[in-house]
Amino acid sequence: MAAGSTTPEQGGFDHLREHSIGLPQVLFQSITHMAPAAAIAYSIYISVPDARQALPLSVGLALIACLCAATAIGQLAKHLPSAGGLYTYAARSLGPWAGFITAWLFVGFQPLVAPFLYLEFGWAMHDVFDTSVGWHWSGQWVVWVLLMAVIVFLLTYRDVRLSTTAGVILGAFEIGIFTALAIWILFSKSGDLNLQPFNPSHAVGHWSGVFKGMVFAILAFIGFEASAPLGEEAKHPRRTVPRAVVGSALAIGIFYVLCSYAWVFGAGFNNFVAQATGADPWRNLGKVFWSTGWIIVFLAICNSIAANSNAAVNAATRVFYALARNGLAPRPLGHVHPKFRTPSTAIIGMSGFAFVLSLLLGWKWGPLIGFSLIATLAVIIVVVVYMLICAGAIWEYWVKRRAEFNPLLHFVMPVGGIVLFFFPLYYQYYKFVPTYPIKYANWIAIGWIVAGIVLTIWLSITRPEKLRDMERVYVEDETLAPADAAATFPVA
Numbered sequence: 001m002a003a004g005s006t007t008p009e010q011g012g013f014d015h016l017r018e019h020s021i022g023l024p025q026v027l028f029q030s031i032t033h034m035a036p037a038a039a040i041a042y043s044i045y046i047s048v049p050d051a052r053q054a055l056p057l058s059v060g061l062a063l064i065a066c067l068c069a070a071t072a073i074g075q076l077a078k079h080l081p082s083a084g085g086l087y088t089y090a091a092r093s094l095g096p097w098a099g100f101i102t103a104w105l106f107v108g109f110q111p112l113v114a115p116f117l118y119l120e121f122g123w124a125m126h127d128v129f130d131t132s133v134g135w136h137w138s139g140q141w142v143v144w145v146l147l148m149a150v151i152v153f154l155l156t157y158r159d160v161r162l163s164t165t166a167g168v169i170l171g172a173f174e175i176g177i178f179t180a181l182a183i184w185i186l187f188s189k190s191g192d193l194n195l196q197p198f199n200p201s202h203a204v205g206h207w208s209g210v211f212k213g214m215v216f217a218i219l220a221f222i223g224f225e226a227s228a229p230l231g232e233e234a235k236h237p238r239r240t241v242p243r244a245v246v247g248s249a250l251a252i253g254i255f256y257v258l259c260s261y262a263w264v265f266g267a268g269f270n271n272f273v274a275q276a277t278g279a280d281p282w283r284n285l286g287k288v289f290w291s292t293g294w295i296i297v298f299l300a301i302c303n304s305i306a307a308n309s310n311a312a313v314n315a316a317t318r319v320f321y322a323l324a325r326n327g328l329a330p331r332p333l334g335h336v337h338p339k340f341r342t343p344s345t346a347i348i349g350m351s352g353f354a355f356v357l358s359l360l361l362g363w364k365w366g367p368l369i370g371f372s373l374i375a376t377l378a379v380i381i382v383v384v385v386y387m388l389i390c391a392g393a394i395w396e397y398w399v400k401r402r403a404e405f406n407p408l409l410h411f412v413m414p415v416g417g418i419v420l421f422f423f424p425l426y427y428q429y430y431k432f433v434p435t436y437p438i439k440y441a442n443w444i445a446i447g448w449i450v451a452g453i454v455l456t457i458w459l460s461i462t463r464p465e466k467l468r469d470m471e472r473v474y475v476e477d478e479t480l481a482p483a484d485a486a487a488t489f490p491v492a
Helices: 023-034 036-077 086-093 096-133 140-157 160-188 207-221 237-266 269-276 281-325 344-365 367-400 407-431 439-462 464-469
Strands: none
Touching: 023 036, 023 160, 023 237, 023 281, 036 086, 036 096, 036 160, 036 207, 036 237, 036 269, 036 281, 036 367, 036 407, 086 096, 086 281, 086 367, 096 140, 096 281, 096 344, 096 367, 096 439, 096 464, 140 281, 140 344, 160 237, 160 281, 207 237, 207 367, 207 407, 237 269, 237 281, 269 281, 281 344, 344 367, 367 407, 367 439, 439 464
16 A cells, blocks of 8 residues: 555545656646646637737736746645645635635636637547548537547556656647747748737727737636646655646746747738638748648647647546545545556546537537637636635635745735736626627526525535635645644544
8 A cells, every 4th residue: 555545444535646757757747737828729719809019018017917826826736735725726815715715716717628628629639620620520520529538548547647747748838839830930021020919909998809819818827837737756745736826837938929920920011910820820930930830830730739638637537536535526526546656546536627619619619719718718617717716825825834934925916817807807707798699608607606695505504524625735745844834634
């Protein structure tokens, strides 16, 4: 039996493979969850009709907002290594009620990442095989969805060291290809470069279009926090997780700004919107600047989707494992594979859910619309989570850790994050309500948030001990300081 595990007769849960992965694997858990290449090609792509030539400005503002949230998460992660990730941070800073709401919201967006990626992959592969290979079967997207689901299951079910090492390799490949293409474009267009892409007047309605464009730019950033649920499996998690969260947001944010800036001029400034709203515009850029090298660009996009799906399932299943351990999810989700030390039941359930949801939405509206609907829903919910965590960091350091309070890290940046995240929500619901069927995502998100509030109130009245359990940190951490050791609970 692994060290630190408990027997079923004791009513406990086996531990994950603690302290088994280093900074590169944890860092790329976040980086690959952000799916840099696929995010540029398909997520930021959805921002173009609103941001237009000011796309780099929307992306830059999203970078600042997410960097503020990443700093808040990193500051909380220094003291709270846990598979619960964000919900543990919220519970320990703001209180158990905030932990449950955060967990509820997490369940509302993180399990959606894999299915929208499967649909994204199905759409991308269908398009390239239809236009470049000549395979015109309209239902082929189902085959590609199934293929991606199988690949991700095989990666995540086995040892976490396998899936996270795969993330390092896949992530490095996609970033290298897109960075090379972006730099190639900038050198090719060096005579045309200027700062107009940062002028809000080029967006629809000026600043309103910029903030609307932020919605899907933020979608591209979702995942910088994905290393947090690896807090129990990371070596030296108090240092490793904060570095991974902040480092991934900063590095990939700069990558996004570079690529979006190169994109505007690569497509031709005046022709940008027409080119960028066509089918698979980055594949077309690859054809223009690298000729048959577009194949490498497309492989990087597909690689990115696989890596993101892998990281998304890793993150979601660790949180389900932690919720089961806290008694707030079905107990089987807390089962750990005796050999691989992965939450195997949660991985099986997550894989089945993602595949079925992909098929249902793809059948109803097609893979592209299905992807857009899930993406919109996920962004709205995750923005609320980021705002909660920013508030938690302020409260944690102002009230509970006053001696460590830093005005920049624990007040200015979290407040800045809350303010910047507010604007895209405002424009999503007030100025530019999406059309059918994407508008359903707006109301589903509100319904999910209201349901979480109602459930939190009910639990606080009927089962307050379950809420208090969310504050526990289950890890035997060799780096624990004495002051924090008392706050770390054994598996009960």
